[in-house]
Amino acid sequence: MTTPNNTYGERQLRLLPWNNPDGRPCYLSTDHDGSRLSLLADDIEAAQLDSGEQVLVGAKAVLADPKAGERAVRFALTRASESLEDVIRVAISRGGRIPGSEL
Numbered sequence: 178m179t180t181p182n183n184t185y186g187e188r189q190l191r192l193l194p195w196n197n198p199d200g201r202p203c204y205l206s207t208d209h210d211g212s213r214l215s216l217l218a219d220d221i222e223a224a225q226l227d228s229g230e231q232v233l234v235g236a237k238a239v240l241a242d243p244k245a246g247e248r249a250v251r252f253a254l255t256r257a258s259e260s261l262e263d264v265i266r267v268a269i270s271r272g273g274r275i276p277g278s279e280l
Contacts, residue, residue, distance in 0.1 A: 190204040191205040193214075194218055194263070205218065225264070226264065228263070232253075240253070
């Protein structure tokens with residue numbers, strides 16, 4: 178995932194945990210981390226991380242089951258890939274808000 182220049186004037190642009198209808202990343206420019214949109218993004222990121230942990234547990238269970246069929250493995254891998262994409266996006270977003278970072 179590439180990100181454009183993440184500054185707007187002196188303010189950092191925050192990568193939000195969702196895309197626009199065209200599938201492109203959304204960014205937020207705000208001076209206040211406690212804005213409604215910032216708090217919504219925080220809640221969604223927390224839910225994505227929690228979901229990723231649950232998917233990881235499920236994927237490990239499927240991989241540990243020698244009787245798991247191709248459909249179960251494909252499903253687990255698909256969900257794990259989606260979760261990994263979310264976690265990477267959260268990491269990029271949070272890393273980009275660390276003072277002095279250039280992600």
